[in-house]
Each structure stands twice: as structure tokens, then as C-alpha cells.
Amino acid sequence: MAKPRSSSSAPTEGATLFESVPPSPAVLASRPLPDRLRPASLGDVIGQEHLLGEGGPLRRIADGEAPRSMIFWGPPGTGKTTVARLMAKGAGAHFEQISAIFSGVADLRKVFDAAKDRQRFGQGTILFVDEIHRFNRSQQDSFLPFVEDGTIILIGATTENPSFELNGALLSRAKVLVFRRLTDDNIEQLLARAESVLGKTLPLTPDARGALIGMADGDGRTALNLTEDVFATGRDPSHPIDTAELTEIVQRRAPLYDKNRDGHYDLISALHKAVRGSDPDAALYWFCRMIDGGEAPLYLARRMVRMAVEDIGLADPNALVQANAAKDAYDFLGSPEGELALAQCVVYLATAPKSNAAYKAYGxxxxxxxxSGSLPPPKHILNAPTKLMKSEGYGAGYVYDHATEEGVSGQNYFPDGLDRAEFYHPGGRGYEVRIEERLRAWAEVRREVARRGGR
Incomplete structure (x- = not known):
């Protein structure tokens, strides 16, 4: 494949990478705003500085490095499609775009055959596959021979974690680039560019402008669609739209959260770690993010039961009681009242003393x-309901713990011949301080029994 064309002079401040001829004003005016503002070069792309900045992988391609197959992983509206188009332009390659949602094996065959024909005439093909994770394993495998022999350079775009959604064989042949959600400053740059291209100012109060940026939620395409809705009102900037009116005009954007995919696992991980880190405010934030995104409250209740036993344990045995009580309260009250019981439990768990001692002991x-295998229990702790069992020594020498002065006999409960092991080591916080005191006293009883040669 041809390398990117180099310009005759070094780029100056603000110069673009992969130059292209902009469309005519008449064509621009008929297109949606996100399409009208689509960057003409990699240098115009807003955001993704870690990829496009000096030394970044995409900047190196712009500077002449031959493009290779890549997976673009990131949320919607971060420029994945745009960057792929610009890569093809700069490399002098044909750009072919398909969606894994609407394409099948027959469509892929046509794409591969056409790419082979171009290759014979010396033109490469960059194949951009949107939502590539939607292809099944066998469909993903069909790309391998054409990637290996250079028939296509594959650019796959996905919002899902490639480690879980893509074949290892395909991943090994492609470089994964992570696209980040746009920052508020990035969105502000987009709004300013829209105002410059359209030659007019967004008719918004400063607070409403900030609210619009928040509604975009890091998605550049959404930001421009909202901007277009505002311009469509025809409002004069001398009478700007406030936040309340803006909300009525554009409605509320659904949060970026898919309870069946990465968003689900990322947010529950954030909630769990905030509870473990004893930060009730952050824990409540992530809890509310999930509730607002439509997560099933009982799923959250189950996870809180897990937190109570994994991260709090016997430092506060009441944590498990609280978690189960919150679940029962939600079952009894339903939504929306029941969510308050769950929120209260989140605060309780986050503020409880923490210990994973029981969790580690179990492992x-x-x-x-x-x-250790299938060793039998020592005979002295086995019941002997028959004469035969008694004659075999079952129950012989057993000491009834309640009959001892300390309430603990100190006898051996591990299989005969198996070394005694200590799994549980109290964490020294909360209720486990008292447990540790008892364990020390009982260990001394066992040592004394061992010195006397008893069981």
C-alpha cells in the first residue's frame, strides 16, 4: 500500500495532516451538522491527543509510517470513523465501510473480491468495520487470510472490550488503539467550530451552554446534534435560552450505560471498589449512576451481599444482616421507595470496618x-451409634467442650497425620479485634493439651 503523501513544506502551527479538498458551500448546507463539521485532515480532529499528538501512533502514520490493521476501541462519538477515513485518504487507499450489524458472509466476500481486484492494479484497501464485535467467531476468522496477505488493512471499531469480544487470532494481527471520551474542553472546541462554520453564535446562556456540554456526555456527535437542535429554534442570541428551556428543547439524553455490556461491568467494579475503599460519597455516586442507567436494583442488592462477606466480613458481622435486610426491604417496597433502602446499605457498607480475612481463609x-485428598476425620470426633463402630474406636477419647473450664477442649479436629493449618487471621479491625483475643486464648489451650500429650 502506498504511504501517506508528504507535503512540500513542513506543517506550520494549525496546519492539517492528510490535506483534502473541502466540499462546496452548497453541498455543506444540505448535510447534517456533524457531517458538515467532519474534519478534512487528521490535524483537524478534536480530542485523542494521546493518539494524534507528537509521537502518537496515528501521528506517526500521518508522518509517513505505513498504516497497519488496527482495532479502535472507545465510546461513541469520539472520532473512530473519521480517523479511519482520513487514514485511507492520506495513504491513497480505497476506503470501504461496512457495519457488522447489517453485513454477513456474502457481503464480506464481495468486499474481499473487490479489494483483490484493486490490489492487482496497485491500490490498497482500508476496510472499516463498525461494531466489529457483532461478528461471530467464524466471521472474524474470515478476515485473517486477507489481513495476512495485505489484501486489506482492517480497521475495526468497537465500543466493547476487544479482549472479551474479538478472537485472539484477529487481535494478534491488529494493534488496539483506545479512543477516549471527549473532555468538556473538547466539546467546547466543537461548539466553537460549529459557530465559526455557521457564522453565528449559539443562543444559550453560559449555564445552558455548560448544560449542553454535560448532556453530550463526551460524545462529539451528540454534542453537534444538540447544537443543531438549538440553532433550529431560530432564537436570537440577544434573548438566549436558559438551562430549563434547553432541557425542554433537546429533551434528556439517556446515560451512556448498557447494563448487558462493558458499562455494566465497569460501573459495578467502580461501586465495589468505592465501598472497599470506605468512600460512601463515591459509592453512592456509582450506585446512582447504575440506578439512573436502568440497572436492576436486585442485581445491586446481590452485589452488596457479596461486598458484605468479601470486604467487610467479621470486622462487622452486621454488614451481611444489613445487606440482606436492604434486599428484603426492596422486595417489600418495590421502586422507587425500595432504592432508598439499598442506598442506605451502600452507605453502611462503605463506612463499616473492612476485613477480607474470612475471604482469604476460605481460599x-x-x-x-x-x-490433602480424602483423609477421614479423626475417630475421636466421630459418632458411634453402633457397637461395631464403638469397637473400632469411634468416639473414644472425645472431650465435650462445654464440660471444660475454658469452654474449649483443645483437641485435634484435623485428620490424623495432617499438619494443623491456620487459615483465618483476623484483620485487627472492628469486631475482629475481639475474635483475635479469643483465638489467642484458644491457641494457648491447644498448646497446653499438646504439651500434655492429649488430643
Missing amino acids: AAMRYAKE
Whole structure:
């Protein structure tokens, strides 16, 4: 494939990368605003400075490095399609775009055959596949031979984690570039560009302008669509639209949250870690983000039960009681009243003393149980309901713990011949301080019994 064409002189401040001829004003006026403002060069792309800045992977391609197959991973409206188009322009390649939602094997065959024909005439093909994660495993495999022999350079775009959604074989042949959501400053740059291109000012109060940027939620396309809605009102900037009126005009944008995909797992991870980190304010924020996004409250209740046993444990045994009570309260009240019980539980868990000692003890005990095999319990702690069992020594020498002065006999409960192991080590916080005191006293009883040669 041909490398990007180089300009005759070094680019100056504000110069563009991958220059192209802009469309005529008449053509521009008939297109939606996001399309009218589509960058003509990589240098015009707003955001993604980590990719397009000095030394970034896309900047290196603009400076002459041969393009290669890539996966663009990031949220909607961050410029993935635009960048792929500009890469093809700069490389002198044919740009072919398909969507995995609407395409099948027959469509892919046509694309590959056409790319082979171009290759024979010396022109490369950059194939942009939107929502590439929607292709199944066998469909993804169909790209491999054509990527390997250079028939196509594949640019796949996905909003989902490629590690989970794409074949390992395909990932090994493509470089993954992470596109980040646009910052508020990036969105402000887009609004300013729209005002410059249209030659008029957005008729918004400063607060309403900030609200519009917030509604965009890091999505450049959404920001421009909202901007177009505002311009369509025909309002004179001398009588600007305030925040309340803006909300009525554009309605409220649904939050960027898919409870069946990455957004779901990212936000529950954030909630869990905020609880573990004893930050009730952050925990409430992520809880509300998920509720606002349509997450099932009972799913959150189940996760809070897990937090209570994994991260709080015996430092506050009441945490598990609280989590189950919150679930029962939600079952009883339903929405929206029941969410308050869950929110209260979030605060309780975040402010409770933390210990993962029981969680770690369980893991250690499970490993030891698997390693030690199927050893029987020591006979002295087995019941002997028959004469035969008594004659075999079942129950012989058992000491009834309640009959001892300390309430603990100190006898051995592990299989005979298996070394005693200590799995549970209290964390020294909350209720576990008292548990640790008891364990020390009982350990001393066991040592004394061992010194006397007892069980």
C-alpha cells in the first residue's frame, strides 16, 4: 500500500495532516451538522491527543509510517470513523465501510473480491468495520487470510472490550488503539467550530451552554446534534435560552450505560471498589449512576451481599444482616421507595470496618482441602451409634467442650497425620479485634493439651 503523501513544506502551527479538498458551500448546507463539521485532515480532529499528538501512533502514520490493521476501541462519538477515513485518504487507499450489524458472509466476500481486484492494479484497501464485535467467531476468522496477505488493512471499531469480544487470532494481527471520551474542553472546541462554520453564535446562556456540554456526555456527535437542535429554534442570541428551556428543547439524553455490556461491568467494579475503599460519597455516586442507567436494583442488592462477606466480613458481622435486610426491604417496597433502602446499605457498607480475612481463609482452606485428598476425620470426633463402630474406636477419647473450664477442649479436629493449618487471621479491625483475643486464648489451650500429650 502506498504511504501517506508528504507535503512540500513542513506543517506550520494549525496546519492539517492528510490535506483534502473541502466540499462546496452548497453541498455543506444540505448535510447534517456533524457531517458538515467532519474534519478534512487528521490535524483537524478534536480530542485523542494521546493518539494524534507528537509521537502518537496515528501521528506517526500521518508522518509517513505505513498504516497497519488496527482495532479502535472507545465510546461513541469520539472520532473512530473519521480517523479511519482520513487514514485511507492520506495513504491513497480505497476506503470501504461496512457495519457488522447489517453485513454477513456474502457481503464480506464481495468486499474481499473487490479489494483483490484493486490490489492487482496497485491500490490498497482500508476496510472499516463498525461494531466489529457483532461478528461471530467464524466471521472474524474470515478476515485473517486477507489481513495476512495485505489484501486489506482492517480497521475495526468497537465500543466493547476487544479482549472479551474479538478472537485472539484477529487481535494478534491488529494493534488496539483506545479512543477516549471527549473532555468538556473538547466539546467546547466543537461548539466553537460549529459557530465559526455557521457564522453565528449559539443562543444559550453560559449555564445552558455548560448544560449542553454535560448532556453530550463526551460524545462529539451528540454534542453537534444538540447544537443543531438549538440553532433550529431560530432564537436570537440577544434573548438566549436558559438551562430549563434547553432541557425542554433537546429533551434528556439517556446515560451512556448498557447494563448487558462493558458499562455494566465497569460501573459495578467502580461501586465495589468505592465501598472497599470506605468512600460512601463515591459509592453512592456509582450506585446512582447504575440506578439512573436502568440497572436492576436486585442485581445491586446481590452485589452488596457479596461486598458484605468479601470486604467487610467479621470486622462487622452486621454488614451481611444489613445487606440482606436492604434486599428484603426492596422486595417489600418495590421502586422507587425500595432504592432508598439499598442506598442506605451502600452507605453502611462503605463506612463499616473492612476485613477480607474470612475471604482469604476460605481460599486457603479450599486449596489445602484439595491438596490433602480424602483423609477421614479423626475417630475421636466421630459418632458411634453402633457397637461395631464403638469397637473400632469411634468416639473414644472425645472431650465435650462445654464440660471444660475454658469452654474449649483443645483437641485435634484435623485428620490424623495432617499438619494443623491456620487459615483465618483476623484483620485487627472492628469486631475482629475481639475474635483475635479469643483465638489467642484458644491457641494457648491447644498448646497446653499438646504439651500434655492429649488430643
